Amino acid sequence: MISYMEMCGKRDRVEDMEVYAGTDVVNEQLARYGVKFGIYKNNEFKEQLFPFDMIPRVIDSVEFAYLEKGLKQRVKALNLFIADIYGNKRIIKDEVIPEEFIYAGSGYLPQCEGIVPPKGVYSHISGIDLVQSKDGTWYILEDNLRIPSGASYPMIARSITRRSDPSLFTGKHIEDNRNYADMLRHTMDYVSCGGHTVILTPGRYNAAYFEHSYLAEKTGAHLVSGHELIVENDHLYFIDYSGRKERVGAVYRRISDEYLDPMSFNEGSVIGIPHIFDIYRKGNVALINAPGNGVADDKGIYYFVPKMIKYYLGEEPILNNAPTYLPFYKDDMKYVLEHFDDLVLKDVAEAGGYGVVFGNKLTREEKARFIAMLKKEPRRFIAQEVIDFVDIEIMEKGEFVPRKADLRAFVLMAEEPMVWKSGLTRFSRNPDSFIVNSSQGGGFKDTWVLSQ
Amino acid sequence: MGIISIENTDRLFWLGRYTERVYTTIKIFADRFDSMIDFDEIEYGKFCESQDIPNIYKSREDFSQKYCFSLEDENSIFSNLMRAYDNAIVLREEIGSESLSYIQLAVYAMNQASLSNAPLLGLQKVTDNIAAFWGMADDDIDESQIRNIIKVGKLIERIDIYSRLGKDPDMLRREARRLSNRIDKSQIRYSMKTLAHVNYLVQLDDVPYDTLTDAVERLVVDTN
Known part of the structure; x- marks a missing residue:
């Protein structure tokens, strides 16, 4: 990665201040277009603006080519893994992954056994979280294969930034990231079983509702709620204003597996579509992403992804996992207890930056309580070395200040995996924090990938 | 022609109604407010009666503040604007981000007007944005329906x-x-x-x- 300031070479302080002023202009525009995310505080829904920082993360073409190769490899292996788990289960039989890690995780859905989705694609949209350490090494932090969100933010920020300050982009050979909607549309069309394509939203009180509606607008898909769809004669239909039924062939669903179909999963779900899972099983509709993908993005399974790559592809992993330990294994438990203060522990059932504990931040009593819990439920946690990841400059009150940032890369799967030449760079606004999630006050940047 | 659900047909219809309600009631309010300059009392009681809304206001000032800006008053102009917003925000793929942005701007303008020393001028920005919404919707939305x-x-x-x-x-x-x-x-x-x-x-x-x-x-x- 190169810094934006390095890239711009001779920019002087006056121009830097123009960038600062530009940040306000772009944030004003983002507010105008309702670029928000929802958050529940004290049981009350609130919409918050997602703070944007104008200084982009810049990744040069050589470095991105390396990331692209590694990301494609990883997502290919993850797709093969999901197919194997709901199919022949070779990886378990060959004792590469202990079966406890498959069946004890909440992401495994027995209902998906034996199902092969349209065109054999399971993870159509994968959000892979990476960080870069200070020595320049990239590490994968997390695979998100259920309903990863975030692509819409750099997409709209790029459109606005280009309008607000065209000179920033002149002559810099930056890959255009506004093609995400085309890539997504192609991905959806590739697996469609015929008819309309819809984006299924739980509604405007969902945290990512802006993204649902924006992607619907940009892809030309219809944004729908569960009650606007109906299963009849083994097919899915959208009911229009006149009562006419229109066939639907692909559903980019932005609701969780458990709420997708009250007849197959959570029977109390009022946002799902009764019997949609039955017709999915019959191959009459594509569900994007496929139900049951959680089996592959469980934090416990993350540990095994490098092994999957070797097992399914016969290749060495190109991208590294962060050094991870599974207290489930006796040796790893010993290491974790001996190096507790140097590690970050993560609850495999949590997401969004929650359930993350830094060993050295606990009091003696908290540590004792945590270790007791760890010994009682070793499968519930993973431990990772704390990666001192690279700081990225942000603008704050007229000053450049360093902050921790990660990168969510998006890999879309159609005939072949496609890596979006951009990504969501999220940063912590708190100087002492490694937590970058928007729900915890983080902001975002555009990610520039250079084309030469 | 695209497909429109019954729900979105409803929302579009009410988006039209609420934007008009906000636009016209601001204009009427501005006229009445003007008459206050020359006459002591605004006849807000009669206004409430004509609009079939309860007269919950204690004074001319109370009416001016609450009827325009109180979100706790379900008949206020701001409450009606939020109803327009609630319909618009779920119609992005039907009306487009550009048209939607003017409803969002009207909400920001209303917030600013509520804090302004010159609320009528602030309200003018609300009507400007609603007029821009109608214009943009007319120009930008492909689907004639x-x-x-x-x-x-x-x-x-x-x-x-x-x-x-x-x-x-x-x-x-x-x-x-x-x-x-x-x-x-x-x-x-x-x-x-x-x-x-x-x-x-x-x-x-x-x-x-x-x-x-x-x-x-x-x-x-x-x-x-």
Whole structure:
């Protein structure tokens, strides 16, 4: 990665201040277009603006080519893994992954056994979280294969930034990231079983509702709620204003597996579509992403992804996992207890930056309580070395200040995996924090990938 | 032609109604406010009666503040603007981000107006944004049905308010004519008999305003 300031070479302080002023202009525009995310505080829904920082993360073409190769490899292996788990289960039989890690995780859905989705694609949209350490090494932090969100933010920020300050982009050979909607549309069309394509939203009180509606607008898909769809004669239909039924062939669903179909999963779900899972099983509709993908993005399974790559592809992993330990294994438990203060522990059932504990931040009593819990439920946690990841400059009150940032890369799967030449760079606004999630006050940047 | 759900048809219709309600009530409020400059009291009681809203206000100042800006007052202009916003925000893929942005800007303008020392000028920015929304919707939305549903909502609301305020029959006739030319193009369900009745009522020399208000409210069936 190169810094934006390095890239711009001779920019002087006056121009830097123009960038600062530009940040306000772009944030004003983002507010105008309702670029928000929802958050529940004290049981009350609130919409918050997602703070944007104008200084982009810049990744040069050589470095991105390396990331692209590694990301494609990883997502290919993850797709093969999901197919194997709901199919022949070779990886378990060959004792590469202990079966406890498959069946004890909440992401495994027995209902998906034996199902092969349209065109054999399971993870159509994968959000892979990476960080870069200070020595320049990239590490994968997390695979998100259920309903990863975030692509819409750099997409709209790029459109606005280009309008607000065209000179920033002149002559810099930056890959255009506004093609995400085309890539997504192609991905959806590739697996469609015929008819309309819809984006299924739980509604405007969902945290990512802006993204649902924006992607619907940009892809030309219809944004729908569960009650606007109906299963009849083994097919899915959208009911229009006149009562006419229109066939639907692909559903980019932005609701969780458990709420997708009250007849197959959570029977109390009022946002799902009764019997949609039955017709999915019959191959009459594509569900994007496929139900049951959680089996592959469980934090416990993350540990095994490098092994999957070797097992399914016969290749060495190109991208590294962060050094991870599974207290489930006796040796790893010993290491974790001996190096507790140097590690970050993560609850495999949590997401969004929650359930993350830094060993050295606990009091003696908290540590004792945590270790007791760890010994009682070793499968519930993973431990990772704390990666001192690279700081990225942000603008704050007229000053450049360093902050921790990660990168969510998006890999879309159609005939072949496609890596979006951009990504969501999220940063912590708190100087002492490694937590970058928007729900915890983080902001975002555009990610520039250079084309030469 | 794209596909539009019953729910979105409803939302488009109400988006038209609420934007018109905000636009017209701000204009009426501004007129009344102007009269306060020369006369001591604003006749807000009569205004509430004409709009069929409860007079919960304690004074002229209380009316001016709450009727414009209080979100706790369900009949306030701001509450109606938020209803427009609530409909618009779930219609992004139908009306487009550009059109939607003007509703968002109207909400910001309303917030600013509520804090302003010159609220009338602040409210003018709200109407500017609503007018821009209508213009952008007309220019930017491909689907004629979507444009027509919004316009039908807007025209019905306008006739409703004008009728409640006992406006000049010529104004009512003009709006009724526009509505008659538009309503079939929107493909929303309505009562042809009631439309004929509305057209008959506005042509009378002595327009029976209460009857007209009632008729226009009943015009669109199955759209609540």
